[in-house]
Amino acid sequence: MNNSAISIVDLSPFLLRDEDGKRKEREVINEACSRYGFFQIVNHGVPLDLMSRALKLSKSFFECPVEEKIKGSPLPGAPFPAGYNRKPNPSYEFSEYLVMLQPGSTFNVFPAKHPQLREVMGDLFNGFSKTGAILESILNESLGLPPSTLAEFNNDRNSDVLTALHYLPATETGKIGVNSHKDVGCITFVLQDEVGGLEVQNDGKWIPVTPKEGALVVNIGIVLQVLTNNKYKSPNHRVVRPNGRSRNSFSFFYNVSAGKWIEPLPHFTKQIAEKPNYKGFFYKDYLQKRNENKLKRTCELEEDLGLSHFSLTL
Ligand SMILES: O=C(O)CCC(=O)C(=O)O
Numbered sequence: 001m002n003n004s005a006i007s008i009v010d011l012s013p014f015l016l017r018d019e020d021g022k023r024k025e026r027e028v029i030n031e032a033c034s035r036y037g038f039f040q041i042v043n044h045g046v047p048l049d050l051m052s053r054a055l056k057l058s059k060s061f062f063e064c065p066v067e068e069k070i071k072g073s074p075l076p077g078a079p080f081p082a083g084y085n086r087k088p089n090p091s092y093e094f095s096e097y098l099v100m101l102q103p104g105s106t107f108n109v110f111p112a113k114h115p116q117l118r119e120v121m122g123d124l125f126n127g128f129s130k131t132g133a134i135l136e137s138i139l140n141e142s143l144g145l146p147p148s149t150l151a152e153f154n155n156d157r158n159s160d161v162l163t164a165l166h167y168l169p170a171t172e173t174g175k176i177g178v179n180s181h182k183d184v185g186c187i188t189f190v191l192q193d194e195v196g197g198l199e200v201q202n203d204g205k206w207i208p209v210t211p212k213e214g215a216l217v218v219n220i221g222i223v224l225q226v227l228t229n230n231k232y233k234s235p236n237h238r239v240v241r242p243n244g245r246s247r248n249s250f251s252f253f254y255n256v257s258a259g260k261w262i263e264p265l266p267h268f269t270k271q272i273a274e275k276p277n278y279k280g281f282f283y284k285d286y287l288q289k290r291n292e293n294k295l296k297r298t299c300e301l302e303e304d305l306g307l308s309h310f311s312l313t314l
Pocket residue numbers: 163165178183190192198237238239249250251
């Protein structure tokens with residue numbers, strides 16, 4: 001039973017070409033994206049045994065002593081911190097994570113003592129990437145866009161990122177794993193273990209995204225919010241560290257390339273006589289603004305990290 005406000009969507013009608021089923025699930029997706037920007041998917045095509053192997057392996061990696069883990073730190077001079085990273089502990093938020101770029105990228109760093117991680121994370125990356133393309137085409141339809149609009153807009157997969165995350169149990173001084181934020185890119189997938197702690201903000205309240213075995217969480221990124229002129233929401237979400245247990249998850253960012261120009265599509269502005277809510281911007285300029293604000297942040301805040309800079313309506 002799903003007793004959370006966050007919908008569960010069955011993707012099997014899209015994989016089996018069941019037209020009635022597709023229509024029904026598309027409506028649920030449309031409502032979930034317009035209202036929450038979050039939903040969960042089942043029968044998504046990513047093999048369940050791969051998902052559980054990946055969670056088990058990352059758990060055993062993060063259980064290693066820190067001296068072992070830092071051997072997988074990012075390569076000096078790498079343009080992106082692929083490899084093992086940790087936030088300062090204690091700080092207002094704490095997690096440790098292992099970042100992976102496209103399988104085959106020379107910047108990827110994997111811990112020598114966990115050689116299977118390269119293969120398993122590579123398979124997971126490819127599985128998420130396939131599901132990303134399927135979901136993007138479903139969203140294209142549920143938004144009523146001309147066929148392949150989103151796929152043609154977002155046609156470079158080199159900026160996609162997979163992250164394995166580990167959160168330590170809450171302490172008296174810290175309970176936040178990842179502070180409130182909106183995700184970059186188009187779509188994020190989260191594979192979470194059974195522990196819980198992921199929350200999405202809606203109407204000022206924090207709603208738990210209850211773990212469901214075999215499901216993936218889908219989260220709309222800021223790029224889709226801007227392209228759709230706010231029709232689809234990119235919500236604030238956070239991870240609250242659990243009491244007495246650690247938590248493991250994976251995030252996959254179905255991203256766009258840094259050089260992309262992002263602005264509300266005419267379908268959601270001119271064609272329906274609506275004013276744009278954002279001025280256009282290069283994606284890399286948004287990322288830079290977001291990083292600057294992130295570095296300045298020293299406490300738990302719920303404000304936006306970068307998008308407000310390009311808003312025309314705030
Ligand atoms: O660990 C999670 O459940 C989600 C983490 C997250 O929000 C992110 O990586 O952007």
